[in-house]
Amino acid sequence: MSESAIAKLDPVWEQLFSRREWGKYPPEHVVRFVARSFYKALCRREVRLLEIGCGPGANVWFMAREGFTVSGIDGSPTAVRLANQRLAKEGLAADLRVGDFATLPWPDASFDGVLENVSLYCNSRDNIVSALREVRRVLKPQAPFQASFFSDRTWGYGLGTEVEPNGFENISEGPLVGTGFCFFVDRTLIDELFDEFTNVSAERISWTMESERNLIEQFVVTCRNPGE
Numbered sequence: 001m002s003e004s005a006i007a008k009l010d011p012v013w014e015q016l017f018s019r020r021e022w023g024k025y026p027p028e029h030v031v032r033f034v035a036r037s038f039y040k041a042l043c044r045r046e047v048r049l050l051e052i053g054c055g056p057g058a059n060v061w062f063m064a065r066e067g068f069t070v071s072g073i074d075g076s077p078t079a080v081r082l083a084n085q086r087l088a089k090e091g092l093a094a095d096l097r098v099g100d101f102a103t104l105p106w107p108d109a110s111f112d113g114v115l116e117n118v119s120l121y122c123n124s125r126d127n128i129v130s131a132l133r134e135v136r137r138v139l140k141p142q143a144p145f146q147a148s149f150f151s152d153r154t155w156g157y158g159l160g161t162e163v164e165p166n167g168f169e170n171i172s173e174g175p176l177v178g179t180g181f182c183f184f185v186d187r188t189l190i191d192e193l194f195d196e197f198t199n200v201s202a203e204r205i206s207w208t209m210e211s212e213r214n215l216i217e218q219f220v221v222t223c224r225n226p227g228e
Helices: 010-019 028-038 058-065 077-089 125-138 187-193
Strands: 048-052 069-074 095-098 113-116 144-150 161-164 167-169 198-209 214-224
Touching: 028 058, 028 113, 028 144, 048 058, 048 125, 058 069, 058 077, 069 077, 077 095, 125 187, 187 198, 187 214
Parallel strands: 048 069, 048 113, 069 095, 113 144
Antiparallel strands: 144 214, 161 167, 198 214
């Protein structure tokens, strides 16, 4: 594993995955992305999908259960172990690996689709750019990608130590407390980060906490890999 900031954040998430129970089902936007992009495939087993930051497996479980050929990567050995255990209980399988998002261990043009759900946000801007470059490398030409990031209107933005523009550690309030480094985005940053993709679309989803006193907001970005 490289010495990138992505790898250095792994101990934080290894501790979190070791002691916290996580959601068992995929969010609506992930289900919608998979359904709209791949449900019409004549043979789902021939469709290869990858999740960046698979965690304990809610999304890879869903995709494998729907009949797709699934791969996943996470920096936490505990998360990957839990994901494999969940799959095995239902007779499902996926190619899950412990590794660094910035050096994906698959060949060029391996996947028909890639997704990530608020995992890249744990990295510096430079490492997000590196990871997105790797996503483009492993995607087939014109294949779709979906990603999601917390916006700069999310509870916790500006409430920690700013270590780079829009990147904070030691967040003092809200659901991101104790999760290490967090990188927040606005619409301009989305355009900058995804400028090498095509058909970029960004939508916001949000909810409130503490009797509507605080907002949690995500950008859900869908796009395609350029190519022939």
